[in-house]
Amino acid sequence: MDKKISKEELEKSDVFTPHFDDKGLVSAIAQDNNSGEVLMLAFMNEEAIELSLKTGIVHYFSRSRQKIWKKGETSGQTQKLIEMRVDCDQDALLLKVEQLGKGAACHTGRKSCFFRTVKGEKLIVKGKRLFNPKDVY
């Protein structure tokens, strides 16, 4: 990243210059390309972006493990990258994906990680499990 690129240039530019944070990451939202359902939010570093664009399979950067994370490598729930979009200030990506495997992006076995609705101080579960995590991990 060139830190000298101004906010205005990032917005108007037709050149992809991801604006990485101080840890070298940008946020990446995965959205089901067919249903429009938002599946998860994770992070990418430069290598994850390059690998995803090159292979067509989504790679993130795992903050907890501090390494490249080929989504679904263990669980089989890989994501085919259909389209990558970038936001106005180029610090967030929107990944339109085809969720492969059993169609579950979430390690709890649900399609989406956003499977609970906030009601006051309570959470109400909306998403059902497509697999049992005990069978997979």
Place this chain on the structure above:
Amino acid sequence: MDKKISKEELEKSDVFTPHFDDKGLVSAIAQDNNSGEVLMLAFMNEEAIELSLKTGIVHYFSRSRQKIWKKGETSGQTQKLIEMRVDCDQDALLLKVEQLGKGAACHTGRKSCFFRTVKGEKLIVKGKRLFNPKDVY
């Protein structure tokens, strides 16, 4: 935030306990409740969450201005909160919103901040302007 809450408890809990980062923030994705289009990614602190739930109008926390940001207060492009969801580890929110005003979430005048597709090293503009920023800010 109670830092003692384990990852497993955050996932299984029916209690809303946002897992704020070291700056007291969680990521918040805004999605158009009707079309499913992802509009923007921003941040919320505890106060922004409370104000959004209480008023039904989305408030974020502006990192650049370091204060509560009632989205659309200047531009009129406010967001009506229809539903708030939380992800498995409770560090990201999904806001299903009705985008009011001219229907543009992005300060560049587009509906979505994700108005450019990545093609190799280039960006291709997909979203058209719903207002001219010069007329608004």
